[in-house]
Amino acid sequence: MAKEYNFREIEKKWHRLWTERQTYKVTEDWSRRKYYVLNMFPYPSGAGLHVGHPLGYIASDIYARYKRLQGFNVLNPMGYDAYGLPAEQYAIKTGQHPEKTTFANIDRYRQQLDKIGFCFDWDREVRTCSPDYYKWTQWAFQKMFNSYFDEELQKAQPIEKFIDKFKQEGKWPDSEQEQSDLLMQHRLAFLGETMVNWCPGLGTVLANDEVVEGVSVRGGYPVEQKKMRQWCLRVSAYSQRLLDGLDTIDWSESIKETQRNWIGRSEGTEVEIPYTLSPSGEPEGAFTIFTTRADTMFGVTFFVLAPESELVDKVTTPEQRQAVDEYIKYVKSRTERERMIDHTVTGVFSGAYGINPITGDHCPIYIAEYVLAGYGTGAIMAVPAHDSRDYAFARHFGLPIIPLVEGADVSEESYDAKEGIVMNSPVSPDKSVEYDGERLCLNGLTIKQAIAETKRFVQAHGLGHIKVNYRLRDAIFSRQRYWGEPFPVYYKHGIPTMIPEQCLPIELPQVEKFLPTETGEPPLGNAKVWAWDEQNRRVVDCSAIDNKTVFPIELYTMPGFAGSSAYYLRYMDPHNNEALVSPEAAAYWQNVDLYVGGSEHATGHLIYSRFWNKFLFDLGVSKTDEPFKKLVNQGMIQGRSNFVYRIKETNTFVSLGLKDQYDVTPIHVDVNIVKNDILDLEAFKAWSPEYATADFILEDGKYVCGWAIEKMSKSMYNVVNPDMIVENYGADTLRLYEMFLGPVEQSKPWDTNGIDGCFRFLKKLWALFWDKDGNLAATDNEPSPESLKTLHKLIKKVTADIESFSYNTSISAFMVAVNELTQQKCTSRTVLGELPVLIAPFAPHIAEELWEALGNTGSVCDAKWPQFDEKYLVETSIKLGVQFNGKVRFDMLFPADATPEQMVSLATSAPEAAKYLEGMQIVKTIAIPGRIVNIVVKPQA
RNA sequence: GCCCAGAUGGUGGAAUUGGUAGACACGAGGGACUUAAAAUCCCUUGGCCAGUGAUGGCCGUACGGGUUCGAUUCCCGUUCCGGGCACCA
Numbered sequence A: 001m002a003k004e005y006n007f008r009e010i011e012k013k014w015h016r017l018w019t020e021r022q023t024y025k026v027t028e029d030w031s032r033r034k035y036y037v038l039n040m041f042p043y044p045s046g047a048g049l050h051v052g053h054p055l056g057y058i059a060s061d062i063y064a065r066y067k068r069l070q071g072f073n074v075l076n077p078m079g080y081d082a083y084g085l086p087a088e089q090y091a092i093k094t095g096q097h098p099e100k101t102t103f104a105n106i107d108r109y110r111q112q113l114d115k116i117g118f119c120f121d122w123d124r125e126v127r128t129c130s131p132d133y134y135k136w137t138q139w140a141f142q143k144m145f146n147s148y149f150d151e152e153l154q155k156a157q158p159i160e161k162f163i164d165k166f167k168q169e170g171k172w173p174d175s176e177q178e179q180s181d182l183l184m185q186h187r188l189a190f191l192g193e194t195m196v197n198w199c200p201g202l203g204t205v206l207a208n209d210e211v212v213e214g215v216s217v218r219g220g221y222p223v224e225q226k227k228m229r230q231w232c233l234r235v236s237a238y239s240q241r242l243l244d245g246l247d248t249i250d251w252s253e254s255i256k257e258t259q260r261n262w263i264g265r266s267e268g269t270e271v272e273i274p275y276t277l278s279p280s281g282e283p284e285g286a287f288t289i290f291t292t293r294a295d296t297m298f299g300v301t302f303f304v305l306a307p308e309s310e311l312v313d314k315v316t317t318p319e320q321r322q323a324v325d326e327y328i329k330y331v332k333s334r335t336e337r338e339r340m341i342d343h344t345v346t347g348v349f350s351g352a353y354g355i356n357p358i359t360g361d362h363c364p365i366y367i368a369e370y371v372l373a374g375y376g377t378g379a380i381m382a383v384p385a386h387d388s389r390d391y392a393f394a395r396h397f398g399l400p401i402i403p404l405v406e407g408a409d410v411s412e413e414s415y416d417a418k419e420g421i422v423m424n425s426p427v428s429p430d431k432s433v434e435y436d437g438e439r440l441c442l443n444g445l446t447i448k449q450a451i452a453e454t455k456r457f458v459q460a461h462g463l464g465h466i467k468v469n470y471r472l473r474d475a476i477f478s479r480q481r482y483w484g485e486p487f488p489v490y491y492k493h494g495i496p497t498m499i500p501e502q503c504l505p506i507e508l509p510q511v512e513k514f515l516p517t518e519t520g521e522p523p524l525g526n527a528k529v530w531a532w533d534e535q536n537r538r539v540v541d542c543s544a545i546d547n548k549t550v551f552p553i554e555l556y557t558m559p560g561f562a563g564s565s566a567y568y569l570r571y572m573d574p575h576n577n578e579a580l581v582s583p584e585a586a587a588y589w590q591n592v593d594l595y596v597g598g599s600e601h602a603t604g605h606l607i608y609s610r611f612w613n614k615f616l617f618d619l620g621v622s623k624t625d626e627p628f629k630k631l632v633n634q635g636m637i638q639g640r641s642n643f644v645y646r647i648k649e650t651n652t653f654v655s656l657g658l659k660d661q662y663d664v665t666p667i668h669v670d671v672n673i674v675k676n677d678i679l680d681l682e683a684f685k686a687w688s689p690e691y692a693t694a695d696f697i698l699e700d701g702k703y704v705c706g707w708a709i710e711k712m713s714k715s716m717y718n719v720v721n722p723d724m725i726v727e728n729y730g731a732d733t734l735r736l737y738e739m740f741l742g743p744v745e746q747s748k749p750w751d752t753n754g755i756d757g758c759f760r761f762l763k764k765l766w767a768l769f770w771d772k773d774g775n776l777a778a779t780d781n782e783p784s785p786e787s788l789k790t791l792h793k794l795i796k797k798v799t800a801d802i803e804s805f806s807y808n809t810s811i812s813a814f815m816v817a818v819n820e821l822t823q824q825k826c827t828s829r830t831v832l833g834e835l836p837v838l839i840a841p842f843a844p845h846i847a848e849e850l851w852e853a854l855g856n857t858g859s860v861c862d863a864k865w866p867q868f869d870e871k872y873l874v875e876t877s878i879k880l881g882v883q884f885n886g887k888v889r890f891d892m893l894f895p896a897d898a899t900p901e902q903m904v905s906l907a908t909s910a911p912e913a914a915k916y917l918e919g920m921q922i923v924k925t926i927a928i929p930g931r932i933v934n935i936v937v938k939p940q941a
Numbered sequence B: 001g002c003c004c005a006g007a008u009g010g011u012g013g014a015a016u017u018g019g020u021a022g023a024c025a026c027g028a029g030g031g032a033c034u035u036a037a038a039a040u041c042c043c044u045u046g047g048c049c050a051g052u053g054a055u056g057g058c059c060g061u062a063c064g065g066g067u068u069c070g071a072u073u074c075c076c077g078u079u080c081c082g083g084g085c086a087c088c089a
Helices: A007-021 A054-069 A085-094 A098-116 A131-145 A159-168 A176-184 A235-248 A253-263 A294-299 A311-315 A318-333 A336-341 A388-397 A447-460 A560-564 A583-589 A605-619 A656-661 A681-687 A722-729 A731-740 A752-768 A785-803 A807-823 A835-839 A844-853 A900-909 A911-917
Strands: A034-039 A073-075 A147-150 A155-158 A189-199 A204-206 A224-233 A266-276 A285-291 A302-305 A348-355 A362-367 A379-382 A464-469 A489-492 A495-498 A531-533 A538-540 A550-552 A592-597 A628-633 A637-647 A652-654 A664-669 A695-697 A706-710 A877-883 A887-893 A920-928 A932-939
Touching (some): A007 A098, A007 A731, A007 A844, A034 A054, A054 A073, A054 A098, A054 A592, A054 A628, A054 A731, A054 A785, A085 A098, A098 A722, A131 A147, A131 A189, A131 A605, A147 A159, A147 A605, A155 A159, A155 A605, A159 A176, A176 A495, A235 A253, A253 A605, A266 A294, A266 A379, A266 A447, A285 A311, A294 A447, A302 A311, A311 A348, A318 A362, A379 A388, A489 A550, A560 A605, A605 A628, A722 A731, A722 A752, A731 A752, A731 A807, A752 A807, A752 A835, A752 A844, A785 A807, A785 A835, A835 A844
Parallel strands (some): A034 A073, A034 A592, A877 A932
Antiparallel strands (some): A189 A204, A189 A224, A266 A285, A266 A348, A266 A464, A302 A379, A489 A495, A637 A652, A637 A706, A877 A887
16 A cells, blocks of 8 residues: 555644754854844734735745755744734723733634744744833833934934033023923924824724725724824934835835835925015015926916915905905815815915016915925915916916926916926016026026026025925824823823833733723723822822822823834844843844735835834844845735526526526625535535525536635635645645745735645655555665756756745746656655755645655754756757748757857758758858757848 | 836746747546546647648737847837825925
8 A cells, every 4th residue: 555645644743843842943043144034923813814814924934944944044933913903893892801802813823823834933922912022112112202313414313412402502491391392393202283184983093004095994984184182203204214225125116116105205496485465565574385396487377375374374465364264164174085086176365476586476375275284385386387286276267377398288288297498488588587697597498407407596596495305204103092002101290201211111001991081081091000100110090190299191002003113123032121132133133134924014014114123223223224125025815706696586596607598696605615616516505594495507417606806805705714725635735835826926816726736746746755565665776867857957946936936936846846756766865855855845744754754863944955966957959940931940969068159060060950951041040058059041042 | 197017828827038938737628447436647728720640831928010030028109907106396
């Protein structure tokens, strides 16, 4: 009897041995080079894992195992992003403490993950909700509070340095309140009165990346703008560094582009515009506009202020007061969402006029909602001829339009392109105001030249200056929730004060209800023990608050991205109670070499994390400026749904091929009772009582289901649980198949149908090692040249493919190699002995078993990755092509060391070639080394 | 509107980056073994045409052009799908 591939026993055995032997435990070892592989840690949801979740983990596990076989000391940790909204909402509904459900979910995740055979070092597990962990989240927050961003050094500095500077300049205020207010404007973590995304449905504020098209990403509740006092992180200070850093890291172009868009750098010019309250009066003040099209200053026909701008009040004349007030009222009545969707032109004349410093013209100042208060200066110069928004506005209000580009037709629409030759700038020499004997003239220049020239002119004559704007906003860092990190902050007479560093962590207090209080305070308002005793340095009961030595503690908690921003540093040294990470561990592990996760975090976690790391880098805690050297975004695994077709108003189901003959309703059917699109009729009847008495119209005795690619979700009945695959095929087959499905970075549908191919492959690989009696087949025989060639071809291909994350093609190469070796009846230990090592990254369990069967001790993980030898790979058969009126091709042999020139000469003198070349003139010969010789001929004249 | 990435058999996907398109796998069809099923093994499988046959010819990588001896690959234009940004001046 041949030996059976008993994956269940093998996998159970090696899971036990890995744990016993601590195979995956990692320590800092300066004698070996490090490699840090990281997955974006999961939020442990109640639904457990589906086959899409482990995709990235498998991809990174393969790479981690490969790097280890190459001799690297590999860190590959795993943990949980444990704070989150679902657990809290479940708590509100059931009264169950979120910690309880979170821990239960974590246990379930762990069980599922363990089945797949990852090489995680679980001793380094972190959970963001654990006090040992969030101590350092709180610590980093306090460090940000005590830092400011030095524009000249372009890095964070201690806030004391800022205070000293102010004291030296004699500007340091006396009152504590004033000092606090001044510093707040510069701290990297600060309390700010800002417009926030308030989500009444969730009862909390949200960050910009948590809001899409005016509704919350989680739950889809409407979001409105509201002014609130919130903790913020001054992410915007790092805009330029965040942008520059992108050029130094190995991320996909698309995700870098997404971040560039999000940072939104735009270089422009700020220009001072004096204004008057009458059409021709003397200046009464000035405001500043921002433009990226300084070249269009001769085409300005009006100015526009954002309705929220503080200038609105100053420029409104008594005659226009009522109209302006009504307009402001109207704008306030509109939600952010309405403003985003509805772009109808609205606005009102303020009564005032701005004076264009270049032309001297008086142009009316309007107030309109299409100008945003939060960007630039909240004021613009309008050039209707060359900006589509200004154009729409000018048309609506009957304002003049002056074209400035030769050949541009602005009778129907504006000409926005930055290409062309400038004209009408000025229309006549006297329309350009003279400064220090110089008048600006742009006529005849290209637009790009004109922009540069105007910038120069404006700066030279003090009319304005060059200014870089970023769209990146400061991150709002507080949430009105329970299940998050508490702020280590108390309020001393209204002034936010940090709890001493030595007292951290401040642990999340117990509450009876997880909802906001009746007075509208956040859930932490329900906590009884939530006051800070300054003298005894501890958290005490709220009843002790006397505002002398006992003060109230902050009721907000931190947002989801707080805990996930520096977790990669904590994995380096997870049990250290003295520091986030010891300098030694940080120096050894540096940063993440390979980071694997979804691209949906492009404008959230991946920005915050880079910001957080840059801050810690400035502090000297992190050793590198960028946290993640290489980023791989695994694609989404979509579901493949199956359908049955019920004839309307009956309980009869008709097979796919016949459904067009009836009036049918497609119904989702559980993919787990369908195989190769054939429905298991009995399982279908048992699936739901409704179908117990169903009738079927079959094709060839089978019920064929329809299918469609949709999101993998419960409601589509297309969720495939990895546990089931492991049970039926084993973890190695699951791992192989997930990778065989297609490139890691690509989204692709899960289709269990194909899995048999991978299962068969493992069975064939297994069969290579055993004779018909079940004994080890490997012998000490000399390997045949063919088997050596097969082996070395495989080593070369697999090595190159793993390096480039082309796991699907390396598995294909394996399939070919195993088929070849089977045909060659290869039993040589020299060849077979390398196979377990080569397959180990992909299918570690079978690899260990075979490795052991060959008489090796220890783990295959500590084996050495085989090197290929080019001498076994030399191609001797090279194709010759002769071209004449179409293609004639045939194979011919060349010596292995032939140069291209020799190949050409040999080819043209070969007897096979001679018959094609007879009567022909050789026009051209092309030789590609190791490939092909192409001879182009034409008939001799 | 702007930016990025794509489009290859019935299906998932290969193609050493300019060198025999469709590797590998699934599915399908045919066959062997078997009382039968499962498992396993062998053959065929992009389309069209010719031939009893070995085989040969033509067409084919979204569409239309171009460069080249040679294009899935490079360039220009078009269509479609996906992703990001979006009254950002």
